[in-house]
Amino acid sequence: MLPKGANLQKIRDGKKTYAITPHLPGGFIKPDIMRKYADVAEKYHGVLKLTSAQRIMITGLKAEDIENVWQELDMQPAMGFANCVRSVKICPGSVFCKRGKLDSIKLGMELDKLYHKKEMPSRIKMAVAGCENSCSEVHVRDIGLLATDKGWDVYVGGTAGSHPRLADKLVEGLSYDDSLKIVDIILRYYQKNADIERVGQFIDRIGLKKFKADVLAEFYGEVSREAEPKVEQSKIGEKIVPLPGGLTEGTLVLGDKITRDSVISDIIRVYPQTIQVLRAFGMGCLGCPSSAGEPVWKAAEIHGLNVEELVAALNKVI
Numbered sequence: 001m002l003p004k005g006a007n008l009q010k011i012r013d014g015k016k017t018y019a020i021t022p023h024l025p026g027g028f029i030k031p032d033i034m035r036k037y038a039d040v041a042e043k044y045h046g047v048l049k050l051t052s053a054q055r056i057m058i059t060g061l062k063a064e065d066i067e068n069v070w071q072e073l074d075m076q077p078a079m080g081f082a083n084c085v086r087s088v089k090i091c092p093g094s095v096f097c098k099r100g101k102l103d104s105i106k107l108g109m110e111l112d113k114l115y116h117k118k119e120m121p122s123r124i125k126m127a128v129a130g131c132e133n134s135c136s137e138v139h140v141r142d143i144g145l146l147a148t149d150k151g152w153d154v155y156v157g158g159t160a161g162s163h164p165r166l167a168d169k170l171v172e173g174l175s176y177d178d179s180l181k182i183v184d185i186i187l188r189y190y191q192k193n194a195d196i197e198r199v200g201q202f203i204d205r206i207g208l209k210k211f212k213a214d215v216l217a218e219f220y221g222e223v224s225r226e227a228e229p230k231v232e233q234s235k236i237g238e239k240i241v242p243l244p245g246g247l248t249e250g251t252l253v254l255g256d257k258i259t260r261d262s263v264i265s266d267i268i269r270v271y272p273q274t275i276q277v278l279r280a281f282g283m284g285c286l287g288c289p290s291s292a293g294e295p296v297w298k299a300a301e302i303h304g305l306n307v308e309e310l311v312a313a314l315n316k317v318i
């Protein structure tokens with residue numbers, strides 16, 4: 001079983017090492033916490049690593065030390081589960097940066113407070129930047145807010161990684177309050193209508209025109225929440241629609257047994273009840289295009305699991 005609040009990092013000569021990542025909103029850290037980090041990492045022979053989500057990971061830890069590490073740090077894990085709002089990346093903005101046009105820290109911290117760890121169909125990464133330089137990489141985040149002379153521009157559907165996609169501009173020149181309002185509408189719309197897919201994949205599946213029309217209609221008060229148009233979702237058992245990036249040929253259909261060669265994204269589309277099983281085995285990457293495109297044997301190998309046990313557990317729930 002995966003130690004609580006830890007990620008498996010490496011299996012070397014049969015020995016597993018783990019990493020923990022505490023939540024550091026906006027990447028801000030007080031000097032005394034920084035000292036504690038260093039002391040705890042040193043005590044448990046860990047290595048400190050800065051992450052792309054503006055956090056500090058302690059890696060190279062042993063399973064038996066994880067509980068003590070958390071206790072001594074007295075901090076909260078950044079990750080709750082795989083498919084949730086994972087991070088809000090924030091640039092220094094007008095508070096600290098000479099180029100800053102708007103207060104990205106205030107907006108980013110508020111988004112972090114409202115949505116961090118909120119459950120979603122897949123992982124969500126957000127970013128807020130204080131000017132067009134986009135130091136927090138707004139254009140490769142699921143939801144990004146970028147300050148201009150006219151207000152906040154809102155971007156959706158960006159992602160980096162193995163299947164990169166640049167974000168689409170949704171709307172521009174919003175106030176602080178309207179930015180919060182539209183992010184809330186986007187997240188509810190995505191929660192209600194998306195399959196296990198990133199925002200960009202969802203937009204590619206339903207079309208940017210529809211996504212934009214639906215979100216902006218609610219934003220401008222043209223539809224009530226109850227009357228929100230529903231996007232047609234994939235039905236269990238239907239021939240699988242390949243995900244953007246050609247991740248699956250969609251060969252698994254309802255009634256098929258899961259084998260070691262079945263692809264993770266096929267399995268969760270045809271048999272959504274397997275999601276809980278995969279999560280229970282510590283596979284926190286269900287919304288990630290590259291890992292979702294892997295066969296079961298490969299995913300088991302990466303996570304240090306017994307593939308036969310995993311296949312048996314999956315078949316038990318279908």
Ligand code: SF4
Pocket residue numbers: 091092093094097098099100101129130131132133134135136
């Ligand atoms: S995005 Fe603009 S405001 Fe933010 S750190 Fe970069 S230059 Fe400064």
